[in-house]
Amino acid sequence: MSSNIVAMDAAPTAIDGERMTAPAPAAKPRRRRPGGFTPYALLVPSLVILIAIVGWPLFQLIIMSFQKFGRAQVFGAPPEFVWFDNYTKILTDPTFWQVVARSLAFAAVCVVLTMVLGTLIALMMMRLGKFFRLLLTVGLLLAWAMPALTATIVWGWIFDTDYGVINNVLVNLFGLTDFTQHSWLINPLSFFLVAAVVVIWGAVPFVAFTVYAGLTQVPDEVLEAAQLDGTSYVQRFRFIIVPYLRSIFVVVIILQVIWDLRVFTQIFALQGIGGIKEQTNVLGTYIYSVSIAGGEYGTGGAIAVIVVILLMAISIYYVRQTIKEEDL
Amino acid sequence: MSAITATARPTAAGAAIDTTARRTGAGKKRATTVVLSILAVIVFLFSVFPVYWMINTSFQPNNQVRARVLHFWPDNFTLRNYGTVLFDQNRAQFGPAFMNSILVTILTVAIALVFAFLAALAVTRFRFKSRKAFIIAILIVQMIPGEAMIVSIFRVLDGWSLLNSIGGLTIVYVATVLPFTIWTLRGFVNGVPAELEEAGMIDGLSRTGAFWKITFPLLAPGLVATGVFGFIQAWNEFLLALVVNARPEAMTLPVWLRTFQTLTGTTNWAAIMAGSTLMAIPVIVFFLLVQGRMTSGLVSGAVKG
Numbered sequence: 001m002s003s004n005i006v007a008m009d010a011a012p013t014a015i016d017g018e019r020m021t022a023p024a025p026a027a028k029p030r031r032r033r034p035g036g037f038t039p040y041a042l043l044v045p046s047l048v049i050l051i052a053i054v055g056w057p058l059f060q061l062i063i064m065s066f067q068k069f070g071r072a073q074v075f076g077a078p079p080e081f082v083w084f085d086n087y088t089k090i091l092t093d094p095t096f097w098q099v100v101a102r103s104l105a106f107a108a109v110c111v112v113l114t115m116v117l118g119t120l121i122a123l124m125m126m127r128l129g130k131f132f133r134l135l136l137t138v139g140l141l142l143a144w145a146m147p148a149l150t151a152t153i154v155w156g157w158i159f160d161t162d163y164g165v166i167n168n169v170l171v172n173l174f175g176l177t178d179f180t181q182h183s184w185l186i187n188p189l190s191f192f193l194v195a196a197v198v199v200i201w202g203a204v205p206f207v208a209f210t211v212y213a214g215l216t217q218v219p220d221e222v223l224e225a226a227q228l229d230g231t232s233y234v235q236r237f238r239f240i241i242v243p244y245l246r247s248i249f250v251v252v253i254i255l256q257v258i259w260d261l262r263v264f265t266q267i268f269a270l271q272g273i274g275g276i277k278e279q280t281n282v283l284g285t286y287i288y289s290v291s292i293a294g295g296e297y298g299t300g301g302a303i304a305v306i307v308v309i310l311l312m313a314i315s316i317y318y319v320r321q322t323i324k325e326e327d328l
Numbered sequence: 329m330s331a332i333t334a335t336a337r338p339t340a341a342g343a344a345i346d347t348t349a350r351r352t353g354a355g356k357k358r359a360t361t362v363v364l365s366i367l368a369v370i371v372f373l374f375s376v377f378p379v380y381w382m383i384n385t386s387f388q389p390n391n392q393v394r395a396r397v398l399h400f401w402p403d404n405f406t407l408r409n410y411g412t413v414l415f416d417q418n419r420a421q422f423g424p425a426f427m428n429s430i431l432v433t434i435l436t437v438a439i440a441l442v443f444a445f446l447a448a449l450a451v452t453r454f455r456f457k458s459r460k461a462f463i464i465a466i467l468i469v470q471m472i473p474g475e476a477m478i479v480s481i482f483r484v485l486d487g488w489s490l491l492n493s494i495g496g497l498t499i500v501y502v503a504t505v506l507p508f509t510i511w512t513l514r515g516f517v518n519g520v521p522a523e524l525e526e527a528g529m530i531d532g533l534s535r536t537g538a539f540w541k542i543t544f545p546l547l548a549p550g551l552v553a554t555g556v557f558g559f560i561q562a563w564n565e566f567l568l569a570l571v572v573n574a575r576p577e578a579m580t581l582p583v584w585l586r587t588f589q590t591l592t593g594t595t596n597w598a599a600i601m602a603g604s605t606l607m608a609i610p611v612i613v614f615f616l617l618v619q620g621r622m623t624s625g626l627v628s629g630a631v632k633g
Contacts, residue, residue: 032455042450043462045443046506053503054469057480064480074483121371124364132368139375145615146379147564149582150604153589154382157597163394165381172398201378262473265566272590284475284567291479292571304476315471322467 065305069298079298086302096286096303103282106192107260110199114256115249117200118207123237125212144205148265155198156273159184185274192280198266203259207252214248215241247321254318258311264288283307382608385601386410393598409602413588422606424577425584429563431494432580436501436562437555443502444509444554445547449539451510452517453525463514469507478571485572492578500568505558512557516550517543556618563611581607 065086067079090096121140125133146154158165161183170179185191218241226236242249264284271277271285281289287307291300385393386409387402414422451459474481481500482491490496520543528538566582573579579587588603 032453034455039450039454039456039459042446042454046447046510049443049499049503049506050469052484053481053500054472054477057477057484058472060480060483061477124367124371127360127364128368129361129365132365135372136368139372141616142379142612143375145612146608147582147611149564149566149585150382150608151378153585153600153604154378157385157601158378158381160597163597165398168396168398172396201375205375258471262475264475268567269586272586284473287475288478288567297479300479304473304479307476308472311471311473312468319464319467319471323464 061301061304064298065301067298069296069301071295074295074297082298086298087306090299090302090306099281099283099286102192102280103261106196106263106282107257110196110203110260110263111253111256113196114200114203114207114260115253118204118252119211121204121208122211122215125208126215140205140208143201144209146202148202149269151202152198152266152269153273155194155201156185156270159194161274183274185270186276188276188279191270191275195263195266195270195280198270199260199263203256207256210248210252211245214245218244250321251318254315257314261311261314379608379612382601382604385598386605388598390596390598409598410606412596412599413602413606420576420579420584420587422584422603425579425581426606428494428573428579429581432497432501433559433562435494435498436505437558439498440502440505440509440558441551441555444506444513445544445551447510448513448517449543452514453522463511466507466510470511474504475567478567481568482571492573492575494578497569497573497578497580500572501558501562501565504565504568505561508557509554512554513547513550516547520546552618556614559614560611 064079066081066083067073068082068085069079073079121136125136128136143151159167161167161181164184166184167179167182170176170182184194222240223236226240231239262284263282267275267280267282267285268288271280277285277289283303287300287303290303291297294300384400384402387405387407388399389404389406389408392399392404412419450456451463485491485496485500488496490499524542524546525535525538528542529535533541564582565580566586569580569583570586573583576587585600585603585607589600
């Protein structure tokens with residue numbers, strides 16, 4: 001996904017100084033041989049897998065979303081075509097719209113906070129001494145490497161009702177006795193607070209490192225010149241750094257939006273630790289609870305198709321941008 | 329990864345700021361540095377704390393974990409929790425799940441790299457009909473969310489009797505990482521001039537020989553970077569594994585950890601943290617080992633998955 005960041009050819013966006021991946025923008029048009037049969041043969045393995053595991057299931061998903069497809073159909077009963085019934089059922093179901101609203105709000109909060117924190121940390125890294133930058137790098141790397149599931153379980157333990165550190169510190173250190181056996185996950189709002197902490201904690205390193213790598217590519221002459229002209233730090237950020245890093249920001253934001261809208265593991269695991277499913281479902285867990293747990297495969301399929309369309313709509317800008325800037 | 333390697337080289341903007349700071353007065357600069365360093369330490373602590381707390385809890389006896397007093401380091405050090413996780417016969421078994429995870433991960437990485445390398449060669453080195461269409465399709469496929477497809481993937485695998493098998497899960501994971509891998513390797517192959525291969529062919533290599541002897545070795549950084557992506561993706565993936573390989577003997581580590589957690593309830597946090605540590609350590613170690621070799625842009629997408 002983010003390979004596109006590297007491959008984007010607008011000069012300032014190339015991430016690494018060595019430019020290992022992105023060919024020089026001014027390179028002469030590549031010569032490509034007419035291959036006859038060879039290129040198709042080379043594509044066969046990939047195509048077979050992608051058609052079998054993405055194409056065919058996607059086709060089935062669309063068919064299924066037009067059918068009444070429950071547990072009985074899984075065991076062989078012929079499915080009945082109901083055409084748009086599943087769709088009208090979902091689109092008129094207030095629960096679905098609550099889930100959509102919840103997902104959008106959660107993703108919005110997470111994306112904004114992740115971007116702001118990640119960018120601030122990247123700017124900070126530019127100005128830190130060697131030791132502190134190394135310290136920060138190691139910390140961020142550890143957070144980044146933690147698998148989402150383990151991270152969620154560990155955060156669940158940190159926020160645990162009876163023996164969690166947070167409650168313990170709040171009660172014993174700050175004397176806030178209200179937090180004795182306070183359940184963080186039972187209230188939907190504080191459930192999402194915890195979920196946001198988990199998601200943002202895991203996502204900030206990616207943003208920080210990517211933006212930092214971009215920052216090191218901003219030519220110092222430009223910044224120095226601006227400084228001699230008496231610009232403030234904020235002005236330099238707004239008028240020099242932001243334009244230079246524009247395409248990095250675009251790609252990172254879109255990836256964050258997609259990832260945060262698709263969030264599953266963190267919410268699912270937190271629900272397992274102690275959230276109320278009905279009040280905390282987001283799109284991913286909602287599809288799961290309708291189809292896998294509820295056995296309503298047709299309805300689940302329709303929701304899935306709607307989600308795919310939604311994500312496509314969001315990412316179309318990214319796809320177009322990439323196609324435009326890439327020498328395909 | 330440049331974000332990391334860059335720590336070694338002097339940073340541009342940092343130097344620029346230094347010059348002004350000297351002009352505006354060393355005192356102000358010193359104050360800023362101190363404030364920033366303190367902030368850096370805070371961010372560091374916040375990033376590391378959960379990892380530390382996981383390891384710390386895992387080495388404490390469970391009755392101490394469930395006590396009123398916090399222990400910020402494992403002063404009653406014990407390995408009992410690891411014993412529980414690894415050898416307790418009454419709980420979901422760690423060993424088989426670990427083996428399943430390792431197998432699926434290695435197979436996924438190997439197959440995805442070979443397939444993607446071939447596809448990347450096709451789209452970079454040859455001119456053919458529908459070349460652009462293929463590349464755009466690759467880009468779009470990445471946007472289709474896996475969780476939307478679980479039900480139909482389940483049915484497809486069921487139809488082929490591949491549920492609860494290493495092979496079935498591997499195929500699914502290969503399909504998941506393939507688009508990204510092809511896309512990324514394409515960039516790397518583009519970076520190796522075709523002239524090098526042609527020179528090799530003049531010196532008597534076949535076209536296939538030229539690919540393998542000349543282009544392939546030059547792709548090492550790209551293969552490492554995309555391999556890491558596949559590794560982390562396959563090792564951490566939870567939802568598909570949960571649905572497709574639900575049987576105890578076919579479980580991978582994330583599904584095992586989840587079952588383990590549900591079985592122990594909230595009562596045995598110490599053992600759960602030991603299990604979490606066992607699952608996280610391979611990724612963390614692997615990550616720290618290879619990060620130096622990767623460009624940051626690649627890692628980025630890779631790791632979050």
